[in-house]
Amino acid sequence: MALFEGLSSNRFTGFGRQAKALATSSGLAIFLATTSIYTATPQMASAQAYAFNKVEIEGTQRIEAATILSYLGIARGETISAAALNDGYQRLVGSGLFEDVKLLPRGNVLVVKVREYPTINVVSVEGNRKIKDEVFTPLLKSQPRHVFSPTNAELDVQTITEMYQQQGRLAARVTPKIIRRSNNRVDLVFEVAEGKNTEVERLSFVGNRKFSDARLRRVLGTKQAGLLRAIIQADTYTPDRIEFDKQVLQDFYRTRGYVDFKTTGVTSEFSRERDAFFITFKVQEGQQFSFGQITTTSEIEGVDAREFDAVHKLRSGVVYNPALVQNAIARLERLAIRKGLDFLRVEPRITRDDRNRRLDIDLVLVRGPRIIVERIDIEGNATTLDRVVRNQFRVVEGDPFNPREIREASERVRALGFFSDAQVEAREGSAADRVVIDVDVEEAPTGSLSLGGIYSLEKGFGLNLAFTERNFLGRGQYFSASFQNGNDDTSFSLKFAEPNFLDRDLEFGFEAYYQEATHSSANYDSRSIALRPSIAFPINEYTRLGLRVFADGAEISNVDAKSSQLLKNEAKRGRQIGGGVGFTLSYDTRRTGLDLDRGVLLTFNGDIGGIGADYQYVRATATAQAQTKVWNDQVTLSATVEGGVLAALNGGTSRVTDRFRLGPAKLRGFSTNGIGPRDLTAGNQDTVGGNYFAVARLEAQFPLGLPEEYGITGGVFADAGSLWGLDDTLGGVIDDSAHLRSSIGASIFWKTPVGPLRFNYSKVLAKEDYDEENNFELTISAEF
Structure with a gap:
């Protein structure tokens, strides 16, 4: 009997969803056609039920027989229908363990022939020049010494393709190839045809009256292709960047008083040569609004709104800017903290005056929910110490939770420049009145080493060697050392800064400087030296004070005989060093x-x-x-x-x-x-x-x-x-x-x-x- 001879699966050779569907549908078609022969005659009706006393399994190498039997779901001597047997077959195919499956009923014996998926010997990417292998390797699901899976291979093709699309190479194509080796092993090769960058040939706008296309293009992260298209990557088409540009465009308008601005649509058209995009932003600007009447009211008993009204600094008639409102809220809430008023929140209630195009702002002092910061969890900082990130928060464990402060802390973490990405989110803690602040960061390069030549129109060519690290030893410290040697001078400088000295908003700095110079315009030589330790701290929102002590001095020598007598007299004073x-x-x-x-x-x-x-x-x-x-x-x-x-x-x-x-x-x-x-x-x-x-x-x-x-x-x-x-x-x-x-x-x-x-x-x-x-x-x- 060959009832299930056609029930076979070979997804491996098809290498994709279409091959999988074809193999499964072919098996089902043969099965149904064969079954119909038996149902056509009454005397063959009994062929629709089976009872197997024995199951013989052939072709296994790594997978246990018990695993196959569990997928089949057949018990010894149990009478099963053809449909139930087909279900067992489908479960074997869907397990993802076998390249090919065949069920062969032979009387009371069911023979199961399988061919296991091979083991991956090597995974390689070929044809890639713009993205290196070490970038792909950690992201691929197919790995050496693992069992080959067509599903994983499909996902890997998608991963590689998406990485090229993020670089604007929409024409990139990835073709997986299998090279068979002995002992049921294969080499998996992804052949890449990178293609060219899909550029943005033109960026245009429809509906903008107040700002020109050229001004709005300067706002966007996406740029038109220009002379430096081989170097600048911002001219490549990236769908994710378009979404970011829509948000940036909205922020640009709203900070200039256009509170009703919206992007009604973005069209992206391929050029006839299919190597560039023409992108058009359709915008609706609306009217520009200014600040109207500014008031401060209190809904908290015992809190005098007049004390807060004096510090918000919002002025009627100024073009509306939501950033100014946020700054005002921050000032009022900082005043509340200084006065010991925990959980005080400021709600800006805005009333539109469309006739005069003004927005009346009422800063309402309300009692916020009594929520406490339970802890701050920081992840992803492989180099940067936890305290560097924590120093950007004005709250610590046990302080009242303030959503605005968390948003500002998030911006401060990003502004450090130490991380390529930083996400700050709050979630419920161990109780309803507790929150946990999760900080997830991704480290970015922060140091540079340069060795090369420098040129000045006045001093000519010279040598420059410099090392700079903005996150020294992961402590958030700044360190730089440089050496320059030109035609007229040689100098060495050393700088160090600790922005959070003693874990406070106190910057400690140290600078050392040495220079030997030949002054061609004055015909004398000089040596200068300086040492400057310092501290700096904020006085208020805009003002900062720095204090320093220093020791410096200089020596004048080799004054030309034709030079000024003043220089000769000053050279006779010798080396002078003072504090x-x-x-x-x-x-x-x-x-x-x-x-x-x-x-x-x-x-x-x-x-x-x-x-x-x-x-x-x-x-x-x-x-x-x-x-x-x-x-x-x-x-x-x-x-x-x-x-x-x-x-x-x-x-x-x-x-x-x-x-x-x-x-x-x-x-x-x-x-x-x-x-x-x-x-x-x-x-x-x-x-x-x-x-x-x-x-x-x-x-x-x-x-x-x-x-x-x-x-x-x-x-x-x-x-x-x-x-x-x-x-x-x-x-x-x-x-x-x-x-x-x-x-x-x-x-x-x-x-x-x-x-x-x-x-x-x-x-x-x-x-x-x-x-x-x-x-x-x-x-x-x-x-x-």
């Missing part, structure tokens, strides 16, 4: 998060130094910076004002190594040491620095009309300033008056993979005859 104390006070309103381009930064530095040397002094410098964007965020305006004073305490005189010097970083259009007091009677006409300086810089940056994906913008600037004042003018020989210098110019900004490059062309408007100009300059653009 001192100082402080830095900073006020910074630049917001973190969605809007980094607006704000004010004020810094003031004061030092008393030279203790132990022949010249004691007071040095003070101040800087004020402001930046904003106008014309629908198309143009960035910035202004900087700086000044400095160096004054003697003991009637002594400063040296050139103590005094201020100006270069193109502070006053564009002039060389380093190109302005300031100068000894014109000396053969070398040396610049000798000054005790006072003041500069002002104004700048505008704007698009040039080039495709945004090129990352090229333009700018114009105007600078003015002066460097003046000496303790010794050699009897009036040296002119140390405050002569005004000024310049205007144009800039080209280019965002490249190596950093934001900046090219300046300057035209000097006001200068002295002896000043040295520097009209062309190429630098790394400084960030505000």
Whole structure:
């Protein structure tokens, strides 16, 4: 009898769901066709029932007979129907243990022939150049010395394909191949055809009236393909990034008062050549709203709302920004903590005034649920210590639970820059009034080692060796060491910072510096050294104070015979090393998060130094910076004002190594040491620095009309300033008056993979005859 001869399964050769379905359906078709022969005649009806006294199993190597019998579900001598026997067959096929299964009834004996899946000898990926094997290996379910499974192989094909799709290679194809070996072993090979990146050829918007396409493209993480498409990966099409861009676009509009903004749809069209996408965001901006009436009310008995109303800092008429509301809530809740009011929550209740396009905000003080933080669990930090993450939380075990504080802590953990991903979630603890905060992080590289050449238009070529680690030994500490050797100078610097000294919001820092310089513009050599330990801590939300002690000094040598007598006199004083104390006070309103381009930064530095040397002094410098964007965020305006004073305490005189010097970083259009007091009677006409300086810089940056994906913008600037004042003018020989210098110019900004490059062309408007100009300059653009 060959009733079940056709009931066989061979998913292995089909290598997929279609092969599995084909094998199963073929077996069932033969089975049903054969069964119909017996049911057609009454005398053969008994063929629909079987009773086996014995089951013979053939072909097994690793799998026990008892395992096969358990799947069959047949007892000795039990009468079973053809349908029940077919069910047992299906269970064997579905077990995933066998490449092929056959059931052969022979009288009272059932013969079960099986062919087990082979053991995997080697798993390899071939044809992959963009993604290395070590990236694939941990993710594959098929592993050497494991039993081959077509289902796992299918999942592995999907895994490899998805990894390429995440890189924008939508045309990538993965083909699994089997190479049979002896002893029922196989090599499993995934052949990869990577294909090219599927680029984003064009990003466009429909429905935007207030902001141009170019401005909105700068917001998105997805970029159009441009000149640097071979380097920049953001121009590749990734569906997950599109979803992220929708959220970023919404945040961009809502922080500018467009509370009803929404993305109504995103269309992604393939190009005719099927190698690029055309993406269109359909948006609905709505109306811009401003803050209306701001009130604070209390629903808690004994809590005076007037005390809280004075600290929220929201102002009527200002463009609505949800970040400002969150900052106000944070201020009020911090005040509640200082007053010992646990579980106080602030609920912003918003009333729309559509006619005047205003939002009235009522900050309501309510009693929140009495929930306690039970514990904080941190996982995934293989390198970073737990305390580094815990320091970002303002709450500890046993404190009242505040959802807003947990969200802010989550942002602080991400802002560390130590992790590629950080998820912070709260879940119910051991009781309904307890929560457990789960922190799941994924480590990211935090160190860099660089060895290469450096180039300066003024100093020529040099060697640079630097090591930087932002998470030193997993302790959240900053450490850097650098060595530079150029045509005119050799320097070594060492920096270290502990941001949470004594487990508090107290930063301890240490800096050491040594330099040997040959000053070609002044024809003398100098050696300088400095050691500066310091601490810094916040005073309030925007203000931070740093305190330091230091020891520094310098030695002037090899003064040229034609140089100024002032430099010769200062060199005769020999090596001067002294100590001192100082402080830095900073006020910074630049917001973190969605809007980094607006704000004010004020810094003031004061030092008393030279203790132990022949010249004691007071040095003070101040800087004020402001930046904003106008014309629908198309143009960035910035202004900087700086000044400095160096004054003697003991009637002594400063040296050139103590005094201020100006270069193109502070006053564009002039060389380093190109302005300031100068000894014109000396053969070398040396610049000798000054005790006072003041500069002002104004700048505008704007698009040039080039495709945004090129990352090229333009700018114009105007600078003015002066460097003046000496303790010794050699009897009036040296002119140390405050002569005004000024310049205007144009800039080209280019965002490249190596950093934001900046090219300046300057035209000097006001200068002295002896000043040295520097009209062309190429630098790394400084960030505000």
